[in-house]
Amino acid sequence: MSPLICIIEDEQVIANAVARRLRTEGFDVEVAHDGLAGVALCERVRPDLVVLDLMLPKLDGLEVCRRVQAARPVPVLMLTARDAEEDMLVGLGIGADDYLTKPFSARELVARIRVLLRRVDLRPPVAEGLVSAGPVELDSSTRKVRIAGVEVHLTPTEFDILALLAERPGTVHSRDQLLAEVRGWRDGSGHRTVDSHIRGLRAKVGAELIRTVHGIGYALEV
Amino acid sequence: MSPLICIIEDEQVIANAVARRLRTEGFDVEVAHDGLAGVALCERVRPDLVVLDLMLPKLDGLEVCRRVQAARPVPVLMLTARDAEEDMLVGLGIGADDYLTKPFSARELVARIRVLLRRVDLRPPVAEGLVSAGPVELDSSTRKVRIAGVEVHLTPTEFDILALLAERPGTVHSRDQLLAEVRGWRDGSGHRTVDSHIRGLRAKVGAELIRTVHGIGYALEV
DNA sequence: GTCCGACCTGCACGGAATCTGCACGCCAAC
DNA sequence: GTTGGCGTGCAGATTCCGTGCAGGTCGGAC
Numbered sequence: 001m002s003p004l005i006c007i008i009e010d011e012q013v014i015a016n017a018v019a020r021r022l023r024t025e026g027f028d029v030e031v032a033h034d035g036l037a038g039v040a041l042c043e044r045v046r047p048d049l050v051v052l053d054l055m056l057p058k059l060d061g062l063e064v065c066r067r068v069q070a071a072r073p074v075p076v077l078m079l080t081a082r083d084a085e086e087d088m089l090v091g092l093g094i095g096a097d098d099y100l101t102k103p104f105s106a107r108e109l110v111a112r113i114r115v116l117l118r119r120v121d122l123r124p125p126v127a128e129g130l131v132s133a134g135p136v137e138l139d140s141s142t143r144k145v146r147i148a149g150v151e152v153h154l155t156p157t158e159f160d161i162l163a164l165l166a167e168r169p170g171t172v173h174s175r176d177q178l179l180a181e182v183r184g185w186r187d188g189s190g191h192r193t194v195d196s197h198i199r200g201l202r203a204k205v206g207a208e209l210i211r212t213v214h215g216i217g218y219a220l221e222v
Numbered sequence: 223m224s225p226l227i228c229i230i231e232d233e234q235v236i237a238n239a240v241a242r243r244l245r246t247e248g249f250d251v252e253v254a255h256d257g258l259a260g261v262a263l264c265e266r267v268r269p270d271l272v273v274l275d276l277m278l279p280k281l282d283g284l285e286v287c288r289r290v291q292a293a294r295p296v297p298v299l300m301l302t303a304r305d306a307e308e309d310m311l312v313g314l315g316i317g318a319d320d321y322l323t324k325p326f327s328a329r330e331l332v333a334r335i336r337v338l339l340r341r342v343d344l345r346p347p348v349a350e351g352l353v354s355a356g357p358v359e360l361d362s363s364t365r366k367v368r369i370a371g372v373e374v375h376l377t378p379t380e381f382d383i384l385a386l387l388a389e390r391p392g393t394v395h396s397r398d399q400l401l402a403e404v405r406g407w408r409d410g411s412g413h414r415t416v417d418s419h420i421r422g423l424r425a426k427v428g429a430e431l432i433r434t435v436h437g438i439g440y441a442l443e444v
Numbered sequence: 445g446t447c448c449g450a451c452c453t454g455c456a457c458g459g460a461a462t463c464t465g466c467a468c469g470c471c472a473a474c
Numbered sequence: 475g476t477t478g479g480c481g482t483g484c485a486g487a488t489t490c491c492g493t494g495c496a497g498g499t500c501g502g503a504c
Binding site for chain 3: 377378379412413414415417418419422436437
Binding site: 073074075107111112114115118141142143144155156 | 232233234255390392393394396398399402403435436437438439441
């Protein structure tokens with residue numbers, strides 16, 4: 001059984017991006033969009049770890065942290081704005097186990113979650129995170145990719161993008177989506193940048209594998 | 223039969239981390255999360271050694287120490303906050319045999335436990351903790367390593383890192399993960415330090431055995 | 445007490461890998 | 475044909491990594 005992670009985050013874009021990313025890594029995920037709902041959710045589903053935004057409607061993140069921890073000890077990873085160092089310290093004082101400042105990278109988030117779970121002796125899923133779609137096989141625990149059986153070296157971003165596409169082969173992903181999920185945080189800039197990474201991917205995995213959908217985005221061809 | 227160790231510690235994160243580490247060293251481990259439960263547990267299972275947090279809900283660590291010792295003499299290793307020197311002295315006065323201040327390193331904890339057990343003539347477990355992955359064979363009870371059959375001398379930290387990597391060959395471990403495991407507790411900084419140890423490892427076990435995953439961390443190559 | 449060696453830590457620097465995004469020409473849709 | 479979108483060459487910026495090196499700690503020898 002995979003570890004269950006609760007995400008308490010009001011910004012839908014981030015919440016969804018993080019949730020999807022964690023699911024592709026093999027975790028079970030539940031999401032709440034405000035503080036009260038978050039506390040209730042945690043009581044109900046008893047997560048193995050909580051990802052908690054500090055700025056929340058209805059109930060402040062710090063208070064949520066207190067309540068969640070009071071019910072039952074559980075590792076908490078806090079998300080804070082870049083310059084809310086003060087809050088962060090308070091958070092660590094009342095039971096958060098780690099924190100990330102926005103904008104954070106999805107990669108780093110996953111890495112830290114794995115560390116926290118390891119500390120509490122919950123093995124992060126191992127056989128999970130294996131994705132295959134057509135000739136593409138990729139393993140997020142070793143971060144290795146094979147195309148038609150041949151191992152290919154990808155840069156970190158390329159790997160993340162391909163993993164995203166492979167998760168739902170054929171489905172179109174917009175540049176916004178790709179940016180948000182790979183970097184964990186949208187920042188408006190750089191649609192052209194996605195193109196560049198796609199270019200790299202095509203050069204390595206074969207151009208025919210990645211389909212351009214004019215005006216929309218990209219999809220993995222199946 | 224392996225020695226049985228009871229951990230009485232309310233912070234789940236620490237308790238599980240310690241439990242896990244001790245189990246990999248071959249000990250049997252039981253855990254209680256508050257003072258009363260701890261005393262009850264010790265009466266029931268009769269551990270060979272107790273690891274006891276000083277700050278505990280329901281019953282103070284010092285009182286737990288008294289009661290456990292009253293029932294039956296057993297070595298007690300106390301965990302204290304960095305600056306609770308006063309309590310520590312009291313603890314040693316009433317029967318604790320050793321203490322560690324948080325944050326402590328996992329390695330030091332194990333070492334002290336072995337010393338205490340030896341004192342009461344309980345042999346630490348011998349044949350546990352054998353790991354092999356590819357050409358790497360390592361034995362955490364003797365802390366010896368052989369690469370392709372040739373014994374290699376590693377420093378303590380190098381050994382711990384290699385053991386961690388070998389536990390899941392191929393899987394990428396972040397620097398945070400390696401630090402957290404080896405040093406027993408979080409410490410934010412010092413990523414360069416991991417590189418230094420990896421450097422040492424590569425020099426001793428062969429550079430090709432340890433794969434760098436750019437932007438992520440390291441993995442044992444298989 | 446003092447010295448010495450093994451080890452840990454982490455800075456600094458150069459170099460490598462990667463990311464980013466502009467410019468410009470081409471293509472698809474209408 | 476026009477227009478907005480797309481592919482690609484290219485290069486600067488950025489991040490990341492390996493290594494030399496030095497200070498610090500600890501324990502043992504003398």
